Amino acid sequence: MKRTWTAKLITGLLTLGLLASPLLLALDTARAQGTSPNYFFLQVVDERGEVIASGLTCEIRTTATDTISTIYSDQQSTAKANPFTADSSGQCAWFSTATTAVDLIVWQAGRGAKARMNAVTVNDHKMVLDRQGITKVLRTAWSTITSNGGKVVTTVTIPKGGVVHDLIIDVRVATGAAHIAIGIDGNETGGNDRGFCSGGSQTVGS
Numbered sequence: 644m645k646r647t648w649t650a651k652l653i654t655g656l657l658t659l660g661l662l663a664s665p666l667l668l669a670l671d672t673a674r675a676q677g678t679s680p681n682y683f684f685l686q687v688v689d690e691r692g693e694v695i696a697s698g699l700t701c702e703i704r705t706t707a708t709d710t711i712s713t714i715y716s717d718q719q720s721t722a723k724a725n726p727f728t729a730d731s732s733g734q735c736a737w738f739s740t741a742t743t744a745v746d747l748i749v750w751q752a753g754r755g756a757k758a759r760m761n762a763v764t765v766n767d768h769k770m771v772l773d774r775q776g777i778t779k780v781l782r783t784a785w786s787t788i789t790s791n792g793g794k795v796v797t798t799v800t801i802p803k804g805g806v807v808h809d810l811i812i813d814v815r816v817a818t819g820a821a822h823i824a825i826g827i828d829g830n831e832t833g834g835n836d837r838g839f840c841s842g843g844s845q846t847v848g849s
Contacts, residue, residue, distance in 0.1 A: 680718065681765055684736035687729060687749050689774045694733040698752040699772075701735035702726035706746050706762055714739055735770075755781045785823070794836060796828055810839050 683703075687695050703712040703725050714737040716723040726748075729735050735747060744764045749772055750757040757780035758772045783797045801807065810825060826838030 681739045681741065682718075682736070683739060683745070683763065683765055683767075684734055685747060685760075685763070685768055685770045687733045687735060687770050687772055689772055695729075695751060695772060695774075696731055696733050699729040699733055699735075700726050700750055700752070701729050701737075702748040703737060703739075704746045704748065705741075706744055709746070712739065712741065712745055750780070750782060757782065801827070807839065812840075 687699055687701075689695055703714050704710060705712045711725055714723045714725050715721055716738065718738060720738075720740070723737055725737075727735075727737075729749070735749065739745065744762040747760045747763045747770065748757070749760075749770060751772065751774065756772050756774040758770065760767070760770050781799050783799055785795060812823065812825075823840065824837040825840040826836045827834040829836040
């Protein structure tokens with residue numbers, strides 16, 4: 644009787660092993676199909692811990708070269724725009740094939756608030772965007788198409804007493820046939836269209 648029981652036990656173990664093999668194979672196959680396995684998601688809050696639920700833009704940059712990273716919206720490598728708008732819960736989320744950390748830049752339209760978090764990994768899930776601080780970073784887009792040789796008046800207003808410390812031109816598409824001048828609208832009292840950057844012979848992106 645003892646010998647018969649042992650034989651049944653061994654048979655049962657072998658059956659379990661055979662049933663488990665297709666399951667493991669299916670898991671390995673599903674894992675192999677995902678070409679963008681690294682999932683990043685960060686909740687963006689203000690200095691009071693409140694979720695920023697609207698007007699938030701996220702930009703992912705490669706840490707080593709400070710260039711726009713290639714990101715995806717799912718594991719099947721469906722391309723995702725970069726920069727992109729955060730969801731209604733203030734979350735920046737994306738997939739990446741990169742195994743190294745990346746940099747995350749976020750800003751909120753109309754508030755002049757901008758922040759950068761360097762060396763973000765899949766283990767980071769929170770970022771603070773200071774909306775009440777004294778120092779603000781204002782960002783506005785410009786192109787040869789929108790200007791067409793004329794002046795573009797932005798909606799950016801520098802408050803009374805405000806001081807401009809730095810002006811940075813972030814060139815996305817270089818061209819050797821365009822010049823740029825930046826300043827306070829000349830129609831304003833004391834304004835100078837070329838007060839910050841006179842343009843001259845300096846071409847954009849050269």
